Amino acid sequence: MPNRRYFVNRTKEGAANRLNLRRFDRKRRRKRRLQVREIVRRKQSQALLNGLAPDRNSTQRATLRKLSERNNRISLDCFSFLDSPEETILRLVEIAEVDAVGVKYSIDFEDEYCLDVGPYMLLGLMQQEMAETCDGGKMSRPLMKVLEAVGLRTFLKMGLFPINAVNDVLPVRLTTHSGIRQNRLGFESHESAKERVARRFSESINNWLMALRFMLTNNGSDWVRSLLAEVLDNSRHANPADADGGWSVAGFMVARERADGTPRFICHIGIVTLGATFAQSLLNSEEPKILSNIRSYASAHKNSSELYDYDALITTCALMDKVSCEGTYADRDIGGCGMSSLINMMNGLGKSSRSDEQPEMAIISGNSCLALKPPYNQMEQVDQSYLQAFNVEQDLNQPPSDAHVYKLKHRVPGTVISLRFTIDPNNLSESVV
Amino acid sequence: MAAIGLECAPTDGSLMNQNAASSVIDLSEIATDRRRDTISGRETGRATRERLGVSEQITGSDQVEIRIPEHVRVITPSFFVGLLASDISLLESIDDAKEVFTLTNASDTTQLNFDHAVSTILGRGSPFDSIQSRQKKFSFLSSWKTKK
Structure with a gap:
């Protein structure tokens, strides 16, 4: 019976459509428009x-x-x-x-x-x-x-x-943000997505440490939160048209067994920003002083190796303190320090006496790759700012090592930052004040 | 003591004391949500500056107090840069800035971040300063090549 009723209704509906051809045609055109919209979308x-x-x-x-x-x-x-x-x-x-x-x-x-x-x-x-x-x-x-x-x-x-x-896996749960600004005025009286993620991130790092019977102090927790908020703030350069690029953050800590049977606590963090790359953002800068500095650096070394190019060298500049695509005031550079803080955090937590467990970071931005591996996995303090020149002398007059700075055959439309470090409870004990 | 927004600030101490003015930047308006314990972003700093009319508020002030809501634990350096860079960059030194701007209810990290923002704005130049001499050499080389 239900089938029959269904059949009868359908027939009635069909008849109604036949009787009202204009309405039916309008519906069909609307459906087609929606399909086209879907394909375009x-x-x-x-x-x-x-x-x-x-x-x-x-x-x-x-x-x-x-x-x-x-x-x-x-x-x-x-x-x-x-x-x-x-x-x-x-x-x-x-x-x-x-x-x-x-x-x-x-x-x-x-x-x-x-x-x-x-x-x-x-x-x-x-x-x-x-x-x-x-x-x-x-x-x-x-x-x-x-x-x-x-x-x-x-x-x-x-x-x-x-x-x-x-x-047995302690996660930093994946958070993604489309990059569409909710408040176009930029004035937010509520916690923004970046700030919420930064808070959860510091809580997750604390969970990692608590699993090893340590914990972050209030200041330590604030510092971790502050640095991630700074790094995520860089994503707004990724899409100049929309003034905010999309970003994703995730990570985890897991215990693995070493060959000698001792446990190894490996931590992974990933940050993905889609949109403009580091090099594109810096080259889009309207600040003549910053542009002149990074262009001089890249031009000076671009012929030093075939493995890197102009963009890879510009990407190297993005790691340095006070180098940012925006803002000089009264001819003073006021670039950020988010990347150097992130690298310092990685080295602070991941300090290890084993040569095969040193902290590592990879930055893939466009078709440029920076491999922050030993001996160039730490930021060097020169005067009042941090830099990594990827050479033994840490001298920007010298070209960077092409084993650590190079161009890739394919490009990522954005930036991926991958971190891997091992938390060694023995080394942490030394750091506890 | 330095004064904000006065390019020809009088150097005579007695006169300054007579005209001494202080102003307050109250950040409680941007953290009405008590869950918001982190304030970050240069863009947010700039927007807050406009919203609170910071520029008009602190012009001519010798003392600027930045009131931080009690539930806010972290304010990042980039927020301070967005909020105050154009004022701080008019000052002579880091010490001047620390004398003029004071934070109330700031956590240690917020205070450190503020100091970092000040030293970013007023501190020594970029890492590229070390290659200034070499840059001259490059520009010389490029002009020489063009002439040739």
């Missing part, structure tokens, strides 16, 4: 995919051939900006190209552990723009635990993982 909102792989719509045949050679499988091995930035971006570009083709494919995550949270965050941001044609793939259990705890599983649009409650 989807095309417009693929800024990240199109930025990563600008030719992705024109190389469909080549992509299909490559994919079929690999049985429609994409393998992500050593998926880390800290360990192999070039390969990692290449794999992300490949995924962006495959999405344009529109065939079913699967992604195999070959790493046993999460080596870097940054690429997963970028893949998650890509997923927001991609068609849902990924058909699953392989993943290890420790990696599942991390993605689940951090909140990346749902962000990556993955199904439920076959794991129980995750108790």
